[in-house]
Amino acid sequence: xxxxxxxxxxxxxxxxxxxxxxxxxxxxxxxxxxxxxxxxxxxxxxxxxxxxxxxxxxxxxxxxxxxxxxxxxxxxxxxxxxxxxxxxxxxxxxxxxxxxxxxxxxxxxxxxxxxxxxxxxxxxxxxxxxxxxxxxxxxxxxxxxxxxxxxxxxxxxxxxxxxxxxxxxxxxxxxxxxxxxxxxxxxxxxxxxxxxxxxxxxxxxxxxxxxxxxxxxxxxxxxxxxxxxxxxx
Numbered sequence: 001x002x003x004x005x006x007x008x009x010x011x012x013x014x015x016x017x018x019x020x021x022x023x024x025x026x027x028x029x030x031x032x033x034x035x036x037x038x039x040x041x042x043x044x045x046x047x048x049x050x051x052x053x054x055x056x057x058x059x060x061x062x063x064x065x066x067x068x069x070x071x072x073x074x075x076x077x078x079x080x081x082x083x084x085x086x087x088x089x090x091x092x093x094x095x096x097x098x099x100x101x102x103x104x105x106x107x108x109x110x111x112x113x114x115x116x117x118x119x120x121x122x123x124x125x126x127x128x129x130x131x132x133x134x135x136x137x138x139x140x141x142x143x144x145x146x147x148x149x150x151x152x153x154x155x156x157x158x159x160x161x162x163x164x165x166x167x168x169x170x171x172x173x174x175x176x177x178x179x180x181x182x183x184x185x186x187x188x189x190x191x192x193x194x195x196x197x198x199x200x201x202x203x204x205x206x207x208x209x210x211x212x213x214x215x216x217x218x219x220x221x222x223x224x225x226x227x228x229x230x231x232x233x
Contacts, residue, residue, distance in 0.1 A: 005125050008049060009035045010042040010056035010068065011087075020055065020115055027122050039067035046075055051082060053129040055121075058088040058095060069099045076106055083128025085121075087112050091142045096135060108134035108172075120171070127172040135170040157199045165192040 007030050011017040017035050024030040034045040038061040046054060054075060058068040072084040083106040086099055096109040108124045114136060115121055124134045158166065161182075168178040175189045182189075196202075 005030045005053055005122075005129055006033050006049070006051045007031065007125060008033055008042065008045045008051045008054050010037070010039065010045075010054065010060060010071070011035070012037045012057065012060045016057075023115070023118055024055075024122070024125075027118055029122050030125065038062065039071040042071050043074065046079060046082060050079070053083040053085065053125045055085045055087065055125065058086055066095070066098060069095065072099060072107060073102065076103075080106065082106070083125070083131070084108070085110060085124050085128055085134070087115065091136075091138055093139050093142060096139055100133075104133040106131050106133070109139065110134065110136045111138055113138075123172065132172050134172045137167045137170055140167045140170050155200070158196065162192050162196050162199075165189065166196055169193070169196075 007024060009017060009020055009024075009032060011020065014037075017037070021032045021035050025032055033049045033051050036042050036045050039056075042054065042056060042060075045051075054072070056068040056071060059065060060067040068086050072086050075082055075084055085108040086095075087110055088095055089112045091111065099107055099109050106128045108128050110121070110124055114124070127134050164182055165178055168181050173181065175186060175193065178184070178193075179186055179189045184192075
């Protein structure tokens with residue numbers, strides 16, 4: 001059985017905060033050490049309690065802008081052993097790019113709909129706590145749809161099945177888990193994974209080649225024409 005995760009939750013909506021707390025505690029895999037309502041309280045709780053991971057909303061008081069992302073990056077800089085999962089209600093990939101701007105290790109970007117899938121949420125918390133990275137598959141779907149019309153992009157060279165494998169990789173799944181999800185043999189999954197790395201020009205050097213492959217979506221995505229007031233929660 002996986003080691004119990006010590007988690008701090010940051011969410012300004014009390015009902016959502018308590019709902020997530022109860023959901024995680026009922027899993028039997030998570031100990032919620034604190035629930036806070038803003039980024040200042042989040043950073044204070046992290047310093048005092050040293051959790052394994054943090055689950056934070058993307059927008060919180062006082063500015064309701066990108067406090068969760070800013071806190072996540074501050075936590076990763078000051079406490080590199082603590083993973084952070086950022087939750088958002090929006091599929092705009094610019095927020096994910098802002099989160100991963102200085103690196104992806106120990107970070108995850110999930111849509112709030114994922115809260116309803118306890119297994120996915122707990123897996124993401126375990127993944128960031130161990131230094132991995134997760135990008136919500138719906139973000140990947142948005143980028144795939146947008147970039148399929150951009151033939152100059154290396155992502156356009158991926159086959160539909162390779163894109164399926166990459167979506168599963170984005171969730172932090174191992175080859176075995178990908179095979180189970182897509183009903184593929186281990187050797188077939190390995191073949192697709194290697195093809196993805198080759199087509200995206202990812203060498204064998206990086207430790208987290210899977211993360212690099214996923215972030216290729218974000219790096220090659222066109223910057224959307226957004227207004228400062230766009231809602232990312």
